[in-house]
Amino acid sequence: MKKTFIAFALAAMVPASAVMANEITVGLIVGETGPGASLGIPYKSTFNMVPDTLGGLKARYIMLDDATDTTLATKQARKLIQEDKVDLIFGSGNVPTAVAVSEVTNEAKVPQIALTPTPLKPDTSPWTFSIPQPMxxxxxxxxxxxxxxxxxxxxxxxxxxxxxxxxxxxxxxxxxxxxxxxxxxxxxxxxxxxxxxxxxxxxxxxxxxxxxxxxxxxxxxxxxxxxxxxxxxxxxxxxxxxxxxxxxxxxxxxxxxxxxGPVIIAEQLDDSNPIKKVALDFRQRYEDKYGKGSVSAFAAYSWDAYLIGDQAVREAAKKAKPGTQEFRAAIRDALESGNEVVGVHGIYKMTPKDHTGVDERAxxxxxxxxxxxxxxxxx
CATH class of the missing domain: 3.40.50.2300 (Response regulator)
Incomplete structure (x- = not known):
């Protein structure tokens, strides 16, 4: 399945090359079906409610269902990179499929933000980052x-x-x-x-x-x-x-x-915890769209992935144009820059040696x- 957010009015007003220079293409791989569907569906639900911009750029999102299958996840990652020319991939949402995707992203040098903890290390998989707290x-x-x-x-x-x-x-x-x-x-x-x-x-x-x-x-x-x-x-x-x-x-x-992570028990957190406000805000947004009590920890991982990607793309856009290898490298560099992002599940501070960036507060x-x-x- 594909879901695309494109500013058609803008496209009609300016040359295609100018639109491309101000638009980022992002791949989303989730296990909407298969054994991991109970995780993949909330991942997808959150991506369906993210803004149509990323880091201040118009965003074209291409969402695919890997059916919790490593072979399919690999094929989809290759398609997104080779045919759709994505600058960033979010996914996948199960460990085996996320690892399968990482083999492709690291070979092609495209930043990947996985929605599951992985056993991957920054020195061997420098283009893969992970949102969920490590075990x-x-x-x-x-x-x-x-x-x-x-x-x-x-x-x-x-x-x-x-x-x-x-x-x-x-x-x-x-x-x-x-x-x-x-x-x-x-x-x-x-x-x-x-x-x-x-x-x-x-x-x-x-x-x-x-x-x-x-x-x-x-x-x-x-x-x-x-x-x-x-x-x-x-x-x-x-x-x-x-x-x-x-x-x-x-x-x-x-x-x-x-x-x-804190999102499930956000209202039980101390008011001094900076995560509380962000978590409650996300829960309100999600439940306004999908109904009271619908939020899950997995839905929140997608939101944190968006927040982190948003900051990284914003920094990368100051250095290079979307669609170039320089831009993808700039996203990767921004992700591991050590800048803090207060998310729903934790306070992220990724570095070249730590591609998860959370501590026990998460x-x-x-x-x-x-x-x-x-x-x-x-x-």
């Missing part, structure tokens, strides 16, 4: 809460792909984490049963279970644990912060924990409470 930051509240509540042993079940790897490695790498992992199981995103894996976890007698899934597929092991009588705490990651996870999990996920622990999310203060 080493988002795992801190989980570990601290476990420790505060006497958890000594944990069982893990997560996706077989790179997202599962990110979750478990983020947990392991939290400074001061002395919790033993007594079972480590995996499952595929489209599995319909995890009975065997759950039995192995239960046999290890963990004090808590950590699930490394995302979206609605993350509800499967949680439900299976409760069905088999597991009473201990169950922890998730930011990739379950949406209504579809709560809908599919139902009563089984009540009491479960997850980490999130992470909070929440609990499923009456079908919603409640902020948990860790003592």
């Amino acid at each position: 080493n930051i988002m795992s801190v509240p989980v570990v601290r809460h476990m420790q505060a509540n006497g958890v000594k042993k944990v069982g893990f079940i997560g996706f077989t792909d790179s997202w599962g790897d990110l979750v478990i490695n983020g947990f392991k790498n939290v400074p001061g984490n002395d919790i033993e992992i007594v079972a480590e199981e995996r499952y595929v995103r489209n599995d319909t049963s995890v009975a065997g894996q759950i039995l192995k976890i239960l046999a290890a007698k963990p004090d808590a279970v950590l699930i490394g899934g995302s979206g609605t597929p993350a509800a499967l092991p949680h439900t299976a644990l409760r069905e088999r009588g597991y009473k201990g705490p169950i922890y998730h990651n930011p990739a379950v912060i949406n209504k579809d996870f709560l809908r599919v999990g139902g009563k089984a996920v009540e009491g479960g924990y997850a980490t999130t 992470a909070a622990l929440v609990q499923v409470n009456n079908g919603g999310w409640k902020l948990i203060n860790i003592k």
Whole structure:
């Protein structure tokens, strides 16, 4: 699907070359269908409400659905770069597809702002930036809460792909984490049963279970644990912060924990927190368009991507013209310039060594409470 915002009146008034010099073409790749649809749909919804300018330039957005498929994501990235001549790509929204896109963007030297945490490093993928908080930051509240509540042993079940790897490695790498992992199981995103894996976890007698899934597929092991009588705490990651996870999990996920960015609990933040105002403003905009209670953490990642891209393009436009390699390089340089951007999920300050740019202010622990999310203060 394509969505384009073009100022036709302006195009009629000035030569085409002048229009092109003041217009940026931006690629948007989201997994609107496939296993990652519960994430991709809110990503898309936000992009459908962003302004028709980026960094003061008229913006032509080309939105594509990669169906949560790495092969398709690769093809789409090549099309956007080779045929549509984009200067910037937002996406994709799942780890495997975002990594697939990054192979193309880094080869072609086109800046990419991924909508998911990635295992990529600036020295090997200098053209890829990431909006969502990295798992080493988002795992801190989980570990601290476990420790505060006497958890000594944990069982893990997560996706077989790179997202599962990110979750478990983020947990392991939290400074001061002395919790033993007594079972480590995996499952595929489209599995319909995890009975065997759950039995192995239960046999290890963990004090808590950590699930490394995302979206609605993350509800499967949680439900299976409760069905088999597991009473201990169950922890998730930011990739379950949406209504579809709560809908599919139902009563089984009540009491479960997850980490999130500030947008979900913005009204519970202290007034002195600079993120609060930005988060509440975005929520109001989103819910005015899509209905009360419709906002999700994933929708907010797209908004932060826009805010960061907007500042970078504004700086790049002072140095080069859209459609040139100099302009794309200037966007990349602006992204890692160290300038702060207050977003919905955190305060971003990207540098040549840090292409995510957030700190622990971007992470909070929440609990499923009456079908919603409640902020948990860790003592």
